[in-house]
Amino acid sequence: MKSNTELIHQWMEETIQKDWVCVDMTCGKGRDTLEMAKLAHHVTSIDIQEAAIEQAKALSSQYDNITFIQDDHINISNYVKDFIHLAIFNLGYLPDGNKKIQTTADSTLMALSKIYPRIRKNGYLVVTCYVGHKGGKEEHETVKRWIDHYKNFETTIIDSGKRNAPITYICKKTSFDSR
Numbered sequence: 001m002k003s004n005t006e007l008i009h010q011w012m013e014e015t016i017q018k019d020w021v022c023v024d025m026t027c028g029k030g031r032d033t034l035e036m037a038k039l040a041h042h043v044t045s046i047d048i049q050e051a052a053i054e055q056a057k058a059l060s061s062q063y064d065n066i067t068f069i070q071d072d073h074i075n076i077s078n079y080v081k082d083f084i085h086l087a088i089f090n091l092g093y094l095p096d097g098n099k100k101i102q103t104t105a106d107s108t109l110m111a112l113s114k115i116y117p118r119i120r121k122n123g124y125l126v127v128t129c130y131v132g133h134k135g136g137k138e139e140h141e142t143v144k145r146w147i148d149h150y151k152n153f154e155t156t157i158i159d160s161g162k163r164n165a166p167i168t169y170i171c172k173k174t175s176f177d178s179r
């Protein structure tokens with residue numbers, strides 16, 4: 001069975017167009033950033049940790065269409081001023097990294113609210129939640145409630161139903177009006 005990451009990368013290949021502008025809200029090791037850089041016009045990739053940004057830069061060194069930013073993603077509107085086609089969140093902590101540095105329900109909610117207005121009509125928001133670690137279930141509930149609130153999202157859910165498996169929401173923003 002394919003992992004959520006593999007399924008998202010397959011979805012990216014089928015969906016992302018050459019002129020797309022994408023934002024990776026949780027750069028991490030940069031696997032999602034690299035996939036988007038192969039397909040899109042430009043990727044902005046943000047992470048709060050230097051270790052993540054360094055690994056991601058090394059992974060995608062042949063690509064010159066990525067802007068890496070080391071900052072809290074709640075500050076994303078300082079860097080992304082124009083409309084974008086896709087924003088992706090892969091929540092939690094850096095694999096093999098410092099598990100104390102992880103996304104939280106509060107900061108994720110704030111970051112979602114900051115990037116939402118930048119997503120163009122028919123653009124996408126992709127969020128993967130991990131429920132197995134401390135705070136993960138609460139974060140997932142918060143993300144789910146936030147997504148459910150937006151009636152203009154057409155949402156596809158990747159959920160194997162297995163205990164503690166990651167859950168991914170692929171949300172298409174069908175209009176600017178959320179009612």
Ligand SMILES: C[S@@+](CC[C@H](N)C(=O)[O-])C[C@H]1O[C@@H](n2cnc3c(N)ncnc32)[C@H](O)[C@@H]1O
Pocket residue numbers: 025026027028029030031032033046047048049052071072073074090091092093094095101102103104107
């Ligand atoms: C699961 S990893 C992302 C994996 C990544 N998408 C990949 O392809 O390798 C989650 C990342 O979120 C980052 N992070 C946690 N809190 C953050 C915050 N407030 N702002 C920005 N990044 C944050 C962590 O440093 C970690 O690298």
